[in-house]
Amino acid sequence: MQLSLLILLTTQVVLPAFFLLWLWLPRPRDRLGWAMRVLYGACYFAFIAVIGRWDFLSSALAIVLPIVFVALAAVSYMPVRDRPWNSAASAIRTHGFTAAMAIFFLALAARALSGYGYQDTAVDLAFPFAAGTYYVGQGGSATSINYHHTDQSQRYALDIVALNGFGARAKGLMPKDLADYVIYGHEVTSPCTGVAISTHDGVDDNRISQTNTGEPAGNHIILACGTARILLAHLRKGSIAVSGGELVEQGEPLGRVGNSGNSSEPHLHMHAYLGGTLDYSTGQGLPMTFDGRFLVRGSTVTLP
Template structure:
């Protein structure tokens, strides 16, 4: 099992199961011990709900697991309500480590939540897909929820995948067949009316978990939308339907999602930047909104 997948299974399956079981076994010696377990578990669930990539398993679990935790926490209190408030001679010795870990995960969750807003003027765009349910894998204004944020030109970039009926981005955790990814082959629509100032095609799709760092955007299009430039990247080879210099209309088909460039699995990368250049690695990244909505990791968009 690859390291990223092992981390995902540990943080989003095994540890949540541990915190659910820990509410019951072993039974706390006092009510304070129960409260500390609940506090620790609640802080962890807050953290993983915000930063987790739930599209790998099911986006529904981001809601279901915290609800189950709350219900089990309330039910587990019946096992300790007749116990003393505190049976330990030293609260710090008995619960100090638990409290410290809880605060640690609470701080991480708070830091990630700071990425839910922005200060700059946003570029209003149309969502670049037609009917379906879509999930934001990377997005927001903090590195905890957006791996692109450290790059000046890509500060508010989005990585978009599509979800199946189970709320997962693919059939399987990390299938090798590109066609098992829901987003693969989906038509990408122009998010604005503007000019396709640059296009590039002819790059093959990568195998899963492999990337082409020599051509980071792979097959891509740069649109001029007013004063902003919009990069849409990782198209399928031979699918780009517009040429450089053409005027494109909002909602017009641009191409199909592939896995070319610096992409380990099928998704659409898009970011907006100011600077008036064709070089998508330069310029100043700016926020994007869709019907006034600023999308972050974990956001879902349903197009009827």
């Protein structure tokens, strides 16, 4: 099993199950012990709700699991409500580690939440897909929710996948067939009216978990939308429907999502930048908004 998948299952399945079970077993000796378990669990659920990749399992779990935790925490108070507030000789010695870990995860959640805003002037665009439900796997202005943020030109880049009726991005956790990924083959539409200043085609799709670092963007299109440049990357070979220098209208079909370039599974990579012109790896990254909405990891967009 891949390390990233093992980490995901540990952080989003095993540890949530532990915190739910820990509310009950072993039963807390006093109400302070119960309160510290609730605090620790609440901080962890806050952290994982913000940074988790819930599209691997179901995007609904990001909401359902915290609700279940709150409900079970309330019920778990009943067996300890008549116990003393604190029966430990030293509350700090007994509960200090739990309190420290709660603060640790709360700080991580706060750091991730700092990526929900931006300071630079944003370019407002149309969402580059038609009907469906879409999920942002990477996005925001903090590295904990957007690993692109360390790159100057990609500071506000988005990685977008599509969701099925269960809120998952694919049939299974890591299927080998590209067609099992909901986003694969989806039509990409122009997010603006502008000029396709550069297109590149002819790069084969990668097998799942393999990447092509020699051609990072794979099959891609660069649009000039006013002063901003927009890169749409990892498109399917042979699907690009416009030529370099061609005027495109907002909503016009441009190509289809593939898995070409530095991409381990099908998704659309999108980022905006100033300067750099045809070199998408240079320039100053720009925030993107869609109908005024700044998308971050975990954001969903549903289009009728």
